[in-house]
Amino acid sequence: MSPENKDADNKIDYGLLDKVVGYRLRRAQMNFFATFSEVFSDLGISPGLFAVIALVESNPGRTQTAIAQALGNDRSAMVAAVDKLEKMKIIERRPSKSDRRSYALYMTQTGNDFFKTASKRVMDHEKEMTSCLKDEKEVAWLLETLRTLSD
Amino acid sequence: MSPENKDADNKIDYGLLDKVVGYRLRRAQMNFFATFSEVFSDLGISPGLFAVIALVESNPGRTQTAIAQALGNDRSAMVAAVDKLEKMKIIERRPSKSDRRSYALYMTQTGNDFFKTASKRVMDHEKEMTSCLKDEKEVAWLLETLRTLSD
């Protein structure tokens, strides 16, 4: 190694970044989403679409706007998402009985089957990704910590 | 509350999502980046640009590609980033002595001052965002956990 490129050959020093939760959150999330996309490539949905399905499954009958707000998205972004999930026969729009402006979202039977398959896949993915943690207690602690960080 | 919209008035049940590290990572990271952007609106840089600056500061003389790889970005994305930071007089390209294809990146004096200001702002932001955690030990534990999750 010649003296003049000594620096360039050393390993990168992350300096301050290594102590910044915001940066470390981003790297961890990028890793989760990249592997998620691989695991889900055959099912044809993104992490964002899975979140929509999971929320409709747990909260049948909600409006598009309610689901969007719960996910922190703008309601305009829900249109394409629900269009796609309706084309995939996973969820369906039904006219709201109490408000003719809005639709209520429900799972289809196909959607329930799909959700069962996808959920198992998600939990397997989670298990693999969190295998570096000590035990279930540590995973629970991490989940609780992340929740407080998003409030 | 009328019986037919009982469900719609209840609070959202996050169901499975609440147990999914990938989803909780995303929400936490979105919160960090949104508040970061507010805090940095007057300085004119995004979280991604701050990461570039921090890495150049800790690793002067590296090439664009080296910085990009360290951040997990494509090298093509570095062009606009370095263009902008060079226009802001924060970092500068210098011709590499050993390889005429590449540039070495260095901080300017303005850049060093800027970094000092920005770093303080970042650490203040971090402190506020992690104030919900018990102590410094818990922050360190979180940082270490997040690091293992991104490998």
Added chain:
DNA sequence: TATTGTTATACTCTATAACTATA
């Protein structure tokens, strides 16, 4: 007046491919 779903639009981020000059 306010809200729901919708469309159009724009802006950022990211990824890919191809080009040039060097190695």
Added chain:
DNA sequence: TATAGTTATAGAGTATAACAATA
């Protein structure tokens, strides 16, 4: 042949503004 920087481009994702129907 391979690599560094660059350009063009295209695809997500996201946010804003406006509109029609309805509240």
